[in-house]
Amino acid sequence: MASDTHQIAVTVNGTQYQRSVESRLLLSDFLRHDLLLAGTHVGCEHGVCGACTIIFDGTPVRSCLMLAVQGDGHAITTVEGLATDRDHLHPLQQSMRDCHGLQCGYCTPGILMTMKVFLDECPQPTEAQVREALSGNLCRCTGYQHIVDAVMLAAQRTRS
Amino acid sequence: MATRSFGAPIPRNEDARLLSGQALFVDDVELPGMLHAAFLRSNVAHARIVSIDASAARSRSGVIAVYTAQDLGEYWSPGPLLVPPPPIQGITFNQRTQVPLAKDKVRHVGEPLAVVIAESRYLAEDALGDIVVDLEQLAVVTDLEKALEDSSARVHDDVRSNVAARVRQQRGNYAAARVRADKIIARRFSYDHGASSPIETRGIVANWDARANQLTVWDTTQAPVFLRNGLAGMLGLSERQVRVIAPFVGGGFGPKIMLFYPEEVVLPWAAQNLNRPVKWIEDRLEHFFATTHERGQTHDAEIVLSRDGKILGIKDVFLHDTGAYNPYGLTVPINSQCTLLGPYVVPNYDSTFTAVFTNKPIVTPYRGAGRQHGVFVIERLLDIAARELGIDPVEIRRRNLIPADAFPYNNEIIYQDFTQLSYDSGNYEPILDKAVELVGYREFVSNEQPRARAEGRHVGIGIACYVEGTGIGPYEGAKVQVQANGKVSVATGIGTQGQGHFTVFAQIAADQIGVDVRNVDVVTGDTDQFYWGAGTFASRGAVVAGNAVNEAAKTVRQKMLRLAAEHFECAEEDLEIGNGEISVVGVPGTSVRIGELALKANPMRGAVRPGTEPGLESTQYFGPPSGATASGVHAMIVEVDPQTFMLRVLKYVVVHDCGTIINPLILAGQIHGGVAQGIGNAFYEQLVFDEQGQLINASLADYLLPSALEVPRMEIAHTVTASPLNPLGIKGAGEAGAIPVGPLFAQAIENALGLAERGVELNEIPLSPNRLFALTAKLR
Amino acid sequence: MALKAEYGDDGRFLAGGQSLVPTLNFRLTQPAVLIDINPLTVCAGVQHPQSGGLRVGALTRYRELERDPATAQDLPLMYEALPHIAHPQIRNRGTIGGNLAHADPASEMPAIILALAGKLRARSRRGERWIAACDFFVGALTTALEHDEMLTEVELPPAPPHSGTSFMEVARRRGDFALVGVACTVQLDEAERCVAARIALCNAADTPILAEDAGASLAGEQISSSKIDQAADLIRRAIDPGGNVHASKEFQRHLAGVLTRRALATASERARRGL
DSSP states (O other), rough: OOOEEEEEEEEEETEEEEEEEEOOBBBBHIIIIIIOTSSOSSSSSSSSSSSTEEETTEEEEEGGSSSGGGGOOOOOEGGTSSSSBBBBBOOOHHHHTTTTTTOOOHHHHHHHHHHHHHHHHHHSSOOHHHHHHTTSSOSSOOOOHHHHHHHHHHHHHHOO | OOOOOSOOOOTTTTTTHHHOOOSOOOGGOOOOEEEEEOOOOOOOSSSEEEEEOOOHTTTSSTTEEEHHHHHHHGGGOOOOSSSSOOOOOOOOOOOOOOOOSSOOEETTTTTTEEEESSSHHHHHHHHTTTTEEEEEOOOOOOOHHHHHTTTTTTTTTGGGGGGGEEEEEEEEEEEHHHHSSSSSEEEEEEEEEEOOSSSSEEEEEEEEEETTEEEEEOOOOSSSHHHHHHHHHHHHHGGGGGGEEOSSOOOSSGGGGGOOOHHHHHHHHHHHHHTEEEEEEEOHHHHHHHSOOEEEEEEEEEEOOOSSSOOOEEEEEEEEESSSSSTTTTHHHHHHHHHHTTTOOOOOOEEEEEEEOSOOOOOOOOOOOOHHHHHHHHHHHHHHHHHHHTOOOOHHHHHHHHOGGGSSEEEEETTTTEEESEEEOOOOHHHHHHHHHHHHHHHHIIIHHHHHHHTTEEEEEEEEEEEEEEEESSEEEEEEEEOOSEEEEEEESSSSSSSOOHHHHHHHHHHHTTOGGGGGEESSSSSSOOOOOSSSSTIIIIIIIIHHHHHHHHHHHHHHHHHHHHTTTHHHHHHHHTTTTTEEETTOOOOHHHHHHHHHHHHHHSSOOOOOSEEEEEEEEEOOOOOOEEEEEEEEEEEEEEETTOOOEEEEEEEEOBBSOOOHHHHHHHHHHHHHHIIIIIIIOOOOBBBTBBBBTSSSTTOOOOTTTTOOOEEEOOOOEEEEEETOOOOOEEEGGGGSHHHHHHHHHHHHHHHHHGGGOEEEEOOHHHHHHHHHHHOO | OOHHHHHHHGGGSSSSSHHHHHHHHTSSOOOSEEEOOTTGGOOSSEETTSSEEEEEEETTTTHHHHHHHHHHHHHHHHHHHGGGGGGHHHHHHHHHHHHHHTTOOOOOOHHHHHTTTTTTEEEEEEEEEEEEHHEEEHHHTEEOOOTOEEEEEEEEEEOOEEEEEEEEESSSSSTTOSSSSEEEEEETTTTTBEEEEEEEESSSSSSSEHHHHHHHHTTTOOOOHHHHHHHHHHHHHHHHOBTTTBHHHHHHHHHHHHHHHHHHHHHHHHHHHHO
16 A cells, blocks of 8 residues: 655754655654664664654654654654764763763663653652663663663762 | 773773764665665475465565575575584584575575565565465474474474484593492473574665675674675675675674575675665564574483582583574584583583474574573582582582682583683682672571561572683784874774774773874774674684784884884884883983874885885784683572562672783673673573464563663672783683573572472573462472 | 544554554554544643542543652552553653553553543544443453544542552563553441452453452451452452463462452552541
8 A cells, every 4th residue: 555645844953854754654764764863773663672762842752653744843852962062972971981881882872862851850860760760771782780870970960 | 101001991982973873883874776675584484385476576666676586596505504513523413504585495484485675665565465475384393302203394304303413522431420429410401592682683785886896785793704705705706896894783692693694695696686785674573583593402411429519420411402404503502511511620521412403593602602501500400419418509519619720621522612622721719709708698698588588588599600611713813003193093803793892902902002092993894994804702802803903013013113213223122102102211302103103114205125014004813722711600699579479689799700801891891781681581581482483472572681670780890810822811701691690590599489498499491480480389 | 533434443543652553563553544643632631620530631641640740649549550551751652542442451551440440431423422441441452442433531530538549560571561460449438347449450351350259358347368368369260361471371360369469458558547
């Protein structure tokens, strides 16, 4: 069955994009292959691994469970929009580096977007709270410990 | 003088790119005119192919081509045997390797039947539904023991009883030892390992440039050099016409070093045929069938001991599920066979295994590579022996450890690297002592556990020991060059899937050449940059490639000193290197930047002395005589709910010896990651096949990878016995965390619930609340 | 509504999409048309009608329920279950209406609505009707909604005085579907005798089930531990779970008993504390 197309206007990392998309195009594929923002990664396409997590109107969501058309009129932030500028990493990115919170780096963008919003909403988390917030992002490399350390460190640095 | 970076917890060079989404993974490759492939896969486990009709698919708008085995013509052939069987006496080995697209028969669910190439992956998958396949289903072979019966259906028509291999290795005289024994313990164990499930699945982009006569392949492979050599041979190209790039790879863990997967063989051919780039990205569902994994073994094992708990001998007869094809030879079961011996003195050993073909996906190494199975058997046998002989579980292990003065310790049987299993160095008792101390073993057993029991809480403790043969050959190489801008470039053939090679190799080179580690640029996994080397597997990257980098960097250092000595007209001993420059000791103002030296070493005009090599560059290779043996002990305290059988890890301790440490932060990450996979293997993950060879839990919703709530915080300590087999003294560490977790869970859960004394033993992995409920039925 | 009437079963509503889109990605469902109802914000939000109780719009996202301080107070049973439902990112999009209309037997929310004796409002071009929770869940992934109907609202009665609730489940990992889950409410009188108890289970059958006999067995007397054991036993013997890859039917049965005991003990303790 042929798919129909829609004109959409979506803001990603502050830039507005106007595109024509097929109804069934996933938001994750749109970001990666239409907008060439390949920092968002796809791990499962069934909403379990969390690698594709982006920020949609301020909340972290799985981009593999949304259609590109649903982005029309909304604002999205991806990992490419996280750093304040080319020379300065976001405190979370910096602490992930300092604590060795990434190995292959594939799940990392999804974790960064999830944790960024989490820390904005919960600036003084306990380790238990961090792990709970992290439970929707699977990592196969790190065993999570250094990621948790990085989030706690970022929280501490942001406070001081 | 620059700070030494070797041994320091330096943050990684590669992280800024990964953290800002600027690192290239295979699916990020976008080429003009690129097409997309989707594979039609068998949905039954065993069938004869009657017909495949792709005509409707071919005529769908947006579909460029559909290929079956017939279309591949002479290109179609079974893949090569990647790892021949080791030179062991009396082996039976029946080689049957996978094919690019099934012809005549399909032998496992997921085996590719056809490939659609279309304008988009969405369209290609639409077209899969158009292909009409007529399959005549055959009886399915899944159970290992039934597969070996004469009357069983045959996975390969000409291989009776589905015997892929039979191997017996012996040391000493087990039968004689058995006669002398005070205690004989025999049990059946079953150990099931699972799917590596990296968050990035496999992927390939193949681009044939007809004008440049060049094939470029981006692939998530762990072995880019051998992939390139093999593809060149298959396609009738010279090796220099083929470039394989393994860019950033999102986790490997073993199955990405399996070579000549059907998709890897088909895509380059299709790209050449169509003169357009073609991309295939494995989706998660496909990954469960299309990428290799490890599975199960059943062991009938017997241990004989003296009454003071000394091992007199072990006999083990086991079955190994190798899947429908065996391209990777016997690596996994040989590792089980060898690693069973552990850090213990086992003077008499008789081990036989039969590798069995089944109608399931191919089994090849996954982090641990069969060692888990062997370690489970020995550690469980020792626990049972401890109980029956009235000896403390820590004590029985201590009594059997190979003493510190017995190295190199030769176990005589043949290991996966085709040499005798020899432990190069080790000191096991301090590791055991440290683990006991860190986990608070004595305090737990005498005080905490009784107190908890009185409160109605079921807490238990486990401890497990292992050794791991790492850093095996054949060899790796590296090219190191000082560039005109003073930065150092390093190129090596192995790839990287997260182990921090861009940093650890930089640390090694930086220290030799006297530069900041951030000024060392490392390239891995691009055959145009370096095209010798076997790849990342068997915890060998740091050891073998690391030492090659060291040798090359050392040679460059020598060239720098020689050139600087000429430049300053002094002796080499009067020079010091550091901070990117060379200066004469004690003479201020005399220094030259190494970049300048590099320029001097590459004059545009003039004459040079015969035998001079230009620049400050060197390529060196390192091949160890045998593997270096790492070792460790894990200890764990758990709490188990006696009614729901849900489990919580209260404490997890790892004491590990991998020789000299290059980067403690990266090493800790490797151990954490390994333990997390071990926890998944022990209590959460299982590939559940039914009798028809269907995988009934093929999704991440039902194949349970542990999250941050299931993996505890771990405490890690190290001891160091440097390896005498390489100048850096290092041993591998990539797999260690994953190896002993199974027996640890079995022991700790038995201990928490007081099972063994009530007649219930946990002799299988994985465990789960459901399984524990079933195993404890007789107690209710 | 017009679109849904036109396409019938060939058209699916797209709300949170957290259950629907995975099935699209797997190509398990291939509807001709998706009707995006996310813009219908009028169907989202929690209202407190004067008559008491609550009205939860079908398009209310879990996230909103988690963040609304009133939820913990007015809907403690739901509030307790929320952290068990999938993961934070899923709860940011997933809607209560989508979950109920999807009717996965292992899902927590249907059992909760059943335990709370909720009513569900269904609208179509033809009009609207209210369906009691006990009539709404018809089979696995099947509800009483007609092919042209949309779920718009869930009405929950006010919590009776002196009542306590408890939700418990056993799942392999946090956020996974429950192997079995129990949602119960207990109402006591001033003498601490049980006035009414409602015990609903998820994943014990094709639909959420209300253990009426077990609930009735508690009424009229103080809730002692032996009464609780008796109720748990009734449930264990009455249910016929299907078993799955993570739990045999015997284990599900066993867990149902264990969780019933624990949830009833907790709910009655909470009811007592409220007295």
